Amino acid sequence: MAKYKHYNYSQNVLIPLSLSEQIAPGTLEFAINVLVEERMDMSRFDAKFKNDETGCRAYNPKILLKIILLAYSRGIIHSRKIERECKKNVTFMALSCWQEPDHSTIAAFASNLKEEIKPLFRDVLLVCEEVNLLGGTEFSLDGCKLPSNASMRWSGTFSTLNEKKEKIERRVAYMLEEQIEADRREGKDGSEETRKAKHIEKLKKQAARIEKFLQENEPKPGKQFKEVRSNVTDNESAMMTTPHGTIQGYNGQALVDSKHQVIVEGEAFGWGQDHHHLEPVVEGAQENMKEIGKEDNYFKDAILTADTAYHSTESIKKCEEEEIDAYIPDKDYRKRHPGLNVKQSSIDSRRRKFSAEDFTYDEAADEYECPMGKRLKLSTKKAKAHGIVYRRYQADPRDCEMCTVRQGCISKKGERGKRKLLMIPIGSESRNYSKEMAAKIDTDRGREVYPHRVRIVEPVFANIRTQKRLDRFTLRGKIKVNIQWLLYCMVHNIEKIANFGPEFAVV
Numbered sequence: 001m002a003k004y005k006h007y008n009y010s011q012n013v014l015i016p017l018s019l020s021e022q023i024a025p026g027t028l029e030f031a032i033n034v035l036v037e038e039r040m041d042m043s044r045f046d047a048k049f050k051n052d053e054t055g056c057r058a059y060n061p062k063i064l065l066k067i068i069l070l071a072y073s074r075g076i077i078h079s080r081k082i083e084r085e086c087k088k089n090v091t092f093m094a095l096s097c098w099q100e101p102d103h104s105t106i107a108a109f110a111s112n113l114k115e116e117i118k119p120l121f122r123d124v125l126l127v128c129e130e131v132n133l134l135g136g137t138e139f140s141l142d143g144c145k146l147p148s149n150a151s152m153r154w155s156g157t158f159s160t161l162n163e164k165k166e167k168i169e170r171r172v173a174y175m176l177e178e179q180i181e182a183d184r185r186e187g188k189d190g191s192e193e194t195r196k197a198k199h200i201e202k203l204k205k206q207a208a209r210i211e212k213f214l215q216e217n218e219p220k221p222g223k224q225f226k227e228v229r230s231n232v233t234d235n236e237s238a239m240m241t242t243p244h245g246t247i248q249g250y251n252g253q254a255l256v257d258s259k260h261q262v263i264v265e266g267e268a269f270g271w272g273q274d275h276h277h278l279e280p281v282v283e284g285a286q287e288n289m290k291e292i293g294k295e296d297n298y299f300k301d302a303i304l305t306a307d308t309a310y311h312s313t314e315s316i317k318k319c320e321e322e323e324i325d326a327y328i329p330d331k332d333y334r335k336r337h338p339g340l341n342v343k344q345s346s347i348d349s350r351r352r353k354f355s356a357e358d359f360t361y362d363e364a365a366d367e368y369e370c371p372m373g374k375r376l377k378l379s380t381k382k383a384k385a386h387g388i389v390y391r392r393y394q395a396d397p398r399d400c401e402m403c404t405v406r407q408g409c410i411s412k413k414g415e416r417g418k419r420k421l422l423m424i425p426i427g428s429e430s431r432n433y434s435k436e437m438a439a440k441i442d443t444d445r446g447r448e449v450y451p452h453r454v455r456i457v458e459p460v461f462a463n464i465r466t467q468k469r470l471d472r473f474t475l476r477g478k479i480k481v482n483i484q485w486l487l488y489c490m491v492h493n494i495e496k497i498a499n500f501g502p503e504f505a506v507v
């Protein structure tokens, strides 16, 4: 017969625990502890506390920052979960010195780091520099779009939000009528009535919330002054297209140094298009380097790689102004590159589409006629894209919606959209930055340097999104979301210090 060890739950165990021994050298918690205690200037927080004469003692910001950084490194972003970890996880207990701040204290601390987050990020960056983790010669820029703490259901232009509000009000009016009718009838179901009354209250609150939003905000202007959708819950977030569908979210950007993949600048933007972000990120990085004692032109002659989403005249101009050796390919780069193996079928399918030659120009009306005999009217006299000046003609969406050949019609964007756009080039800007960049990328050096981007910046996002499990922002508003993004960037950099910094490395 098998013999097993006895076990008995009715016993008391006394385990001696040394808090300091739980924070072993070489671990991330050790690096967090040392950096917060010795390298970050935590006196910045002192002015926030007005309890020197009256009031109870506050939790030390060092303790709160340490547990938040440790929690983020383990993919724990919700303050209630962080609170639970401080009660049951021995590493959290050690790092918090057995203090148990509640979730509201943790949440309030994290969301009120507006003034302190950038200096704290720079403190960590300075340590990265001191332990020789920065190369300073090659950088890559990329971003990731993450959902915000706001529902797409509450998005829309001002007119659609107004319609939504009116629809809710009509629904409330209808339900109230129904309720009055039910009151007249005998044998009412009390619980049903209560449920309906609660629902009516909820709808009224929703309508009032939209009303308040419409009164307090202005429509958001987009490209060419066309209104873009606002969001009632978090109006600084935006609708963004991702490979996994459309989200309401923020775009977290990071500029990464190639030597050890340290993030030298991070910022979250409520704007999906990446090409708007190169300029502010480069300026932010310059500011950071200046603050840690580097020269003003730290990025001079440095290589900067970014993907096609950053390719714009403004981005290229900015890099040129800063004397940065930028490699930002245009959207046709892959097609021109023989080694990238773009599927021939996809190129062929694009070739089969109509081109501008298939459209007939009517000079008298200044309109084009499409192969199906429909008219495309002039919509923009002068539109600029990639250094070329165009005249833009648009088809009537009602014609295109029903068209049998719309799949093979012009413009990739229009293919999915409701109408087709015909862009007729009429000239170019005095200097075509886009073409110059395309020529630079097509050189042997361009083709050798640009692929570095993948190994420099992609692992950083893989680390933050997969290892640190950041899959959505939990705070609302750009400032708070930016705090959360920078905290993740800090955790990433601290991990680099823990792994590669000589003083922090595993012994």
Ligand code: SF4
Pocket (backbone or CB within 6 Å): 370, 371, 372, 373, 374, 395, 399, 400, 403, 404, 405, 406, 409, 410, 420
């Ligand atoms: S999709 Fe529109 S523009 Fe294109 S051929 Fe059809 S009707 Fe004409």
